[in-house]
Amino acid sequence: MSLLAHELKASYAFVERNFFLTRRYWGWEVAFLVYSAAGALSISFIGAQLGDARLLLTLMVGAIFWNYLSVVFSWIAETIAVERWEGTLEYTMMAPVHRSTHLLGSVAYAMVYGLIHTAAILVAMILFFPNLATGNADALTVVTFMVLGSFSFVGIAMLAAILPLLYVERGAQMTFVLQSVLLLVSGVYYSVDVLPGWMQVLSRLSPATYAIDGVRKGLIDGVPVTELTGDIWPLVVMGIVLIPAGLWAFGRAERYAKRTGKLKRVG
Amino acid sequence: MTATLLRQSKTFVPNRLAAPAEAQPLDATLPALLVEGVTKRFQVGRAKRPVLAIVDVSLRLERGGIVGILGANGSGKSTLIRLVSGLLTLDEGRVEVFGHDIEREEMAVKRLINRVSVDAAFFKKLSPMENLLFAARLYGLDAGRARVDAVAILERLGIARKRVSRPVEQMSRGMQQKVAIARALLTSPSLLLLDEPTTGLDPRSKLEVQAFIEEVRTDHDASIVLTTHDLDEADRLCDRIAVLNDGRVVAEETPNGLKRLVAERHGQEPTLHNVFMTYTGRSLDEDVEEETDDAADEAD
Numbered sequence: 001m002s003l004l005a006h007e008l009k010a011s012y013a014f015v016e017r018n019f020f021l022t023r024r025y026w027g028w029e030v031a032f033l034v035y036s037a038a039g040a041l042s043i044s045f046i047g048a049q050l051g052d053a054r055l056l057l058t059l060m061v062g063a064i065f066w067n068y069l070s071v072v073f074s075w076i077a078e079t080i081a082v083e084r085w086e087g088t089l090e091y092t093m094m095a096p097v098h099r100s101t102h103l104l105g106s107v108a109y110a111m112v113y114g115l116i117h118t119a120a121i122l123v124a125m126i127l128f129f130p131n132l133a134t135g136n137a138d139a140l141t142v143v144t145f146m147v148l149g150s151f152s153f154v155g156i157a158m159l160a161a162i163l164p165l166l167y168v169e170r171g172a173q174m175t176f177v178l179q180s181v182l183l184l185v186s187g188v189y190y191s192v193d194v195l196p197g198w199m200q201v202l203s204r205l206s207p208a209t210y211a212i213d214g215v216r217k218g219l220i221d222g223v224p225v226t227e228l229t230g231d232i233w234p235l236v237v238m239g240i241v242l243i244p245a246g247l248w249a250f251g252r253a254e255r256y257a258k259r260t261g262k263l264k265r266v267g
Numbered sequence: 268m269t270a271t272l273l274r275q276s277k278t279f280v281p282n283r284l285a286a287p288a289e290a291q292p293l294d295a296t297l298p299a300l301l302v303e304g305v306t307k308r309f310q311v312g313r314a315k316r317p318v319l320a321i322v323d324v325s326l327r328l329e330r331g332g333i334v335g336i337l338g339a340n341g342s343g344k345s346t347l348i349r350l351v352s353g354l355l356t357l358d359e360g361r362v363e364v365f366g367h368d369i370e371r372e373e374m375a376v377k378r379l380i381n382r383v384s385v386d387a388a389f390f391k392k393l394s395p396m397e398n399l400l401f402a403a404r405l406y407g408l409d410a411g412r413a414r415v416d417a418v419a420i421l422e423r424l425g426i427a428r429k430r431v432s433r434p435v436e437q438m439s440r441g442m443q444q445k446v447a448i449a450r451a452l453l454t455s456p457s458l459l460l461l462d463e464p465t466t467g468l469d470p471r472s473k474l475e476v477q478a479f480i481e482e483v484r485t486d487h488d489a490s491i492v493l494t495t496h497d498l499d500e501a502d503r504l505c506d507r508i509a510v511l512n513d514g515r516v517v518a519e520e521t522p523n524g525l526k527r528l529v530a531e532r533h534g535q536e537p538t539l540h541n542v543f544m545t546y547t548g549r550s551l552d553e554d555v556e557e558e559t560d561d562a563a564d565e566a567d
Contacts, residue, residue, distance in 0.1 A: 006407055013404030017390070017397070024392040024434065087388045094352050095405035096377035259356045261309055264349070 007101045014105025015112075018075070021082075022113065033117060036067050037124040043189060044125065053133060057220050060125055060132075062188040065146070065212050068118040069153050073179055075110035076157035079103065081164040081172035090263050099254060100247055103161075107154050114150075134219060141218025141225040148235040149211025155242020156182075156207065162246075162253040168262055182206050187213065207238045297366040299458050299490030300328040300351065305360035307343075307350060307514075320346045322514045323360070328458075328507075330365075333484060333491040335505030335522075337498070337539075339547045343514040344494040345385070348462045351492065352382050364458050378406070381456035385463035387443035391436035395421060395446045398435060399453055406454040413453060420449040425475060441472040448476060452483060459483065461493045465500060473500070480504055498539040508539075510546040517546045 022029055040063035047056030079102070083089040092102070126132075160178050164171030185192070185199050186208035192200055203209045214231040217223040225232070257263045305324045308317035321343045328334045338344050349355045351362055353369055353376060362369040364376045389398050396417060403413030421431055424445040426438075435443055444464060451459060461480065465473045477500055483489045495501050501508055502522045509519040518525060526537035535541040 009407060010405055013401055016404065017393075017401045020393050020397045020401075021390060086390050087386060088390060090349075090352075090354050090384070091382075091388050091402075092405070094354060094377060094380075094382060095402075096374050096407070097405055098374075255356065258354060261346075261349075261355060263354050 011105035015109045018109040066188045071114040077160035077175040136222035138218040145214030152207035152238035158246025165253040301363040302326040335501040335508040336494040338511035342511040379457045381451040382460040387447040396431045
């Protein structure tokens with residue numbers, strides 16, 4: 001068996017295991033989906049109440065795409081934390097699997113899960129707001145920013161996944177705080193221009209800022225992707241830099257955890 | 268009873284498990300495990316001096332053998348197992364598994380070993396089959412074949428076919444431990460690391476697991492490192508026993524050799540209990556009491 005086929009097969013182990021976990025926790029999955037849909041609808045109703053179709057679309061795009069990005073982020077960032085809770089971390093780390101393969105499996109499942117989860121919320125939105133005017137949307141722009149946003153977000157999530165390796169007790173909490181900060185500074189429901197100056201600096205470091213901005217311009221204003229290079233290049237650079245950086249840092253963190261005995265303890 | 272269990276095992280366990288596609292024959296002349304001068308330190312809290320968990324430990328396990336590691340709680344048994352598993356880095360010394368250096372040839376070593384720890388580590392909501400399938404895929408096994416083998420091994424260990432699809436959390440601790448052993452065996456490890464595999468099991472389950480360990484060695488050509496607090500178990504299963512105290516190997520011999528030592532050098536009755544007391548400076552009862560106290564403290 002070629003090395004690539006072996007690694008793909010091993011990465012599928014994580015996809016299948018995460019599917020098994022989702023299936024076993026189906027009650028919580030439904031509850032989480034209902035909560036996410038309710039949250040997205042609640043925010044969108046603010047736009048409806050003000051009778052502002054543009055604001056309504058702005059909020060909806062923010063709610064839907066933040067849901068996707070945050071779900072992807074959570075699945076990847078909790079790769080280690082989940083195994084700590086279950087007590088399986090040592091077993092997984094002992095297996096003859098490269099860490100890149102491990103993370104590839106987590107990323108693949110996160111993206112598929114995120115798409116399905118977000119599609120369900122999108123359906124709820126369409127049912128509640130059937131008369132949305134999206135006639136001049138540029139689908140290519142929307143898809144481009146969604147894909148680029150996903151990959152650059154994956155890099156940040158990989159870096160966040162390191163925290164539970166380094167900090168046994170607090171690592172998972174730190175990833176949650178990081179996710180919250182990304183929500184705050186990325187202009188999910190408002191323009192980043194309204195943020196204080198120092199937060200606007202942070203917003204430029206978040207891939208979600210560019211991804212959601214690009215999706216809005218494509219969906220609401222129908223701007224073609226060729227006119228959005230200012231939003232595209234930061235995402236491309238972040239993807240190129242953050243994913244290899246995440247893999248490298250993950251390897252270093254694993255080595256540190258093995259040197260200090262931090263794989264052992266269950267947080 | 269043991270003989271009955273062994274006879275049953277011949278009936279139920281597949282001799283050829285779903286081997287990884289890239290499995291290569293092992294050099295029979297090499298030791299299954301070679302530990303040379305291994306030392307491991309941990310920095311605990313803000314203390315200036317690191318704690319020495321393992322000090323200049325050397326061990327050699329020949330292919331097909333079982334080496335037992337005895338020692339009080341905190342003596343370094345599990346740390347040594349983790350070092351051999353690659354879950355901890357070495358500060359000094361070297362470890363080889365069938366000639367593969369654990370640091371330089373990490374992947375090759377990982378393919379050859381598996382471990383059963385004292386706490387059965389599973390995704391508790393998943394079923395034994397789902398957990399075993401995950402393990403099979405990680406080790407590059409054919410999933411279809413692994414499903415068949417998993418059922419056969421679990422049935423051999425007394426876990427009925429109808430239980431293999433229910434969540435692990437619904438099983439007793441003894442059954443969970445059997446699933447852990449089945450998971451390890453599924454991957455056909457050449458070196459099996461058993462870290463107190465029978466701790467907490469009822470006498471019948473303990474006998475079943477012990478019979479299974481003997482069978483794994485005999486029928487599957489596995490070499491085994493076994494840590495245990497059960498001295499009868501060590502006596503029955505191990506070819507050689509190393510006694511660890513404060514991270515150091517203070518005695519290493521065959522079980523009978525150790526008994527002879529305490530009789531000849533210390534004038535004591537030749538039992539492993541006396542070996543344990545002599546070389547660790549404490550009785551096994553004290554050790555078990557301490558373990559119980561620790562558990563109570565954790566519960567508090």
